[in-house]
Amino acid sequence: MIRPPLVGFAGSGILPAVRITNLRRARGAALALLAACAAPPAPAPLRAGLDGSDPAAFAAIAEAFAAANPGCSLAWLPAAREVGPAAGARIGLVQHGAGRVRIERAAGAVQADVGAGDALVLGPGERASFAAPVGLLVFGVPASPSALLPRAIRPDHDPRLTDTPGGCATDGAVYRRMLLTWRAANGPYTFHGLNVHRVRIDDSFTHYHPRDGGFDEFYLVQATRDGARLLTTARVDAIERRAIGRAEVEHLFATLPLRAGDLVYLPRGLAHRALGGALVQVITVPGFVPGAEIGLDHHLRAINERLGLAGDAALPLHAAAAAGPVVR
Numbered sequence: 001m002i003r004p005p006l007v008g009f010a011g012s013g014i015l016p017a018v019r020i021t022n023l024r025r026a027r028g029a030a031l032a033l034l035a036a037c038a039a040p041p042a043p044a045p046l047r048a049g050l051d052g053s054d055p056a057a058f059a060a061i062a063e064a065f066a067a068a069n070p071g072c073s074l075a076w077l078p079a080a081r082e083v084g085p086a087a088g089a090r091i092g093l094v095q096h097g098a099g100r101v102r103i104e105r106a107a108g109a110v111q112a113d114v115g116a117g118d119a120l121v122l123g124p125g126e127r128a129s130f131a132a133p134v135g136l137l138v139f140g141v142p143a144s145p146s147a148l149l150p151r152a153i154r155p156d157h158d159p160r161l162t163d164t165p166g167g168c169a170t171d172g173a174v175y176r177r178m179l180l181t182w183r184a185a186n187g188p189y190t191f192h193g194l195n196v197h198r199v200r201i202d203d204s205f206t207h208y209h210p211r212d213g214g215f216d217e218f219y220l221v222q223a224t225r226d227g228a229r230l231l232t233t234a235r236v237d238a239i240e241r242r243a244i245g246r247a248e249v250e251h252l253f254a255t256l257p258l259r260a261g262d263l264v265y266l267p268r269g270l271a272h273r274a275l276g277g278a279l280v281q282v283i284t285v286p287g288f289v290p291g292a293e294i295g296l297d298h299h300l301r302a303i304n305e306r307l308g309l310a311g312d313a314a315l316p317l318h319a320a321a322a323a324g325p326v327v328r
Contacts, residue, residue, distance in 0.1 A: 042234040043270035045254075050076055050095060050135065050261050061265045068216060068267060069285055073140035076263075079133035085125045091139045091180070091194050092120035092128070093220055093281055095261075099132030103151040112152035116222060117198050117281070119153040119179045121145050121191075137220060137263065141285065143193030153179045153189060155198045160188045167197070167293070167328070168204035168274060168282065170320075175200040175279075182288045195288040198222075198281050201274040205321035206296045208236050208271040209284075214292040217272075218283040221262040225277035228258040231316060232272045239271070239299050246307050249315055271296055273318065295326030 046064060048057035062074040071088070083092060098115035105126045114120065120128055120136075123145055155161045155177035164186060165174040176199040178187030187197075209215050219230070231253040238244055244252060256264065258278045266272050274280075301322040304314045 043267040044234065045230065045232050045256055045270060045272070046265040047256060048263050049259070050078070050137075050263055052078060058263065061263065064267065065216060065265060065285075071140075071142035072285060075138045075140075077136045077138060080136040081130050081133055083120075083122065083128040083136070083138065085127045086122075086140065088124055089141050089144050089193060090120075090122040091141065091196070092122065093137045093139075093196065093283070094118045094120070095135040095137055095220065095222065097130075097132060097134030099130055099134065101128055101130050101152060103128045105151070107147060110151050112154070114152055114154065117155055119196060121149050121151050121153065121180075123147070126151070139194055139283070139285065141193035143191070143286070145191050145193070149180075149189055149191065155179055164197075167199070168201045169199045180287075182290065192287045194286065195284045196281055198279070200277070200279050202277050203318060204274045205318040205326060206231070206271060206273040206300060206316075207293050207326070208296065209268050209289075209292050210294065211269040213289060214268045215284045215286055215289055216268055217266040218281075218285075219258070219262070219264040219266070219274070219278075220281040220283060221258050221260055221264070221278055222281065223260050223279040224258050227276035228274075228278040229276050230256040230258055230264065230272055230274050232256060232266070232270055234270055236269060236271050236296070239296050239303070242299055242303050242306065244303050244307075244315075246309075249303075249307070249309065249313075252315060273316070291327060293326075293328040295321050295328075297322035297326070298324055 046061045048054060048061050058076055065074050066072055094114050094116055096116050100111060101114050102109055102111045103126060122128060161177045163174055164176050164178055169176045176197055178197045180189050180191045180194060180196050181187040182192060182195055184190050209217060233253050235252060297317040300315045300317040
């Protein structure tokens with residue numbers, strides 16, 4: 001038997017004190033370990049190319065998304081000819097291809113032309129068939145869409161969908177069309193299970209969606225200019241406390257280049273900002289919850305001022321959004 005190193009001190013009064021100290025240390029270490037285990041992992045972006053070159057990357061996105069959103073699912077159909085009926089609702093986003101779609105529903109079949117940038121809305125039990133194959137990103141959601149929603153939504157062909165500046169695109173030459181939105185004030189087609197808008201992002205403000213009461217976000221990239229990129233960081237709490245030191249500035253943000261055909265998953269709690277020009281479908285689940293888009297640029301400006309950073313040495317920020325708090 002291996003004896004403890006303190007044998008022989010039992011009658012001296014030292015052992016009880018040492019035992020108490022060791023117990024306190026062990027208890028503190030155990031509590032710290034429990035806290036570390038209980039803390040959720042830092043959110044990070046996930047990217048998959050939809051060209052089929054890396055199916056494992058898409059599988060990782062689908063798994064992470066389903067785990068964070070019970071009752072939801074995600075599938076990529078690179079050459080869809082049919083989407084069969086299911087118990088829940090599906091929202092399909094056409095990434096490439098074009099042709100006629102027939103959607104069968106209890107109220108009667110509807111037909112429409114569809115192409116890249118369009119959305120399909122399928123309620124429980126409804127099915128879609130395509131005259132020609134299309135690349136289709138399909139979200140399964142537990143909420144059921146209204147029977148009044150169009151089953152094919154075409155942002156570039158529907159006269160009810162006009163440019164709506166806001167969010168990640170606020171300038172005068174904005175292209176931003178709300179296919180499915182949370183509030184009727186933002187667009188004619190409302191649905192709380194999933195929101196999507198097609199937008200050209202040149203310079204968005206830095207923001208995040210909170211873990212509690214927020215939503216996950218996807219970028220389905222359809223076209224890009226040279227230099228299109230996404231800046232991300234998980235250090236939201238430190239930025240809001242303005243507790244960023246000079247040594248941390250250089251590596252605070254990660255840069256993710258954007259390419260046509262990318263699907264980027266931005267989980268709740270991850271701060272992000274898109275730059276450089278990209279045409280994307282911005283998809284949010286469970287939908288764009290009002291008050292859950294929280295800006296950080298005013299904090300970044302304050303950090304730059306405190307550290308005396310300017311020019312290329314400064315933290316990147318959206319100048320207009322840095323004037324004060326932004327919550328949308």
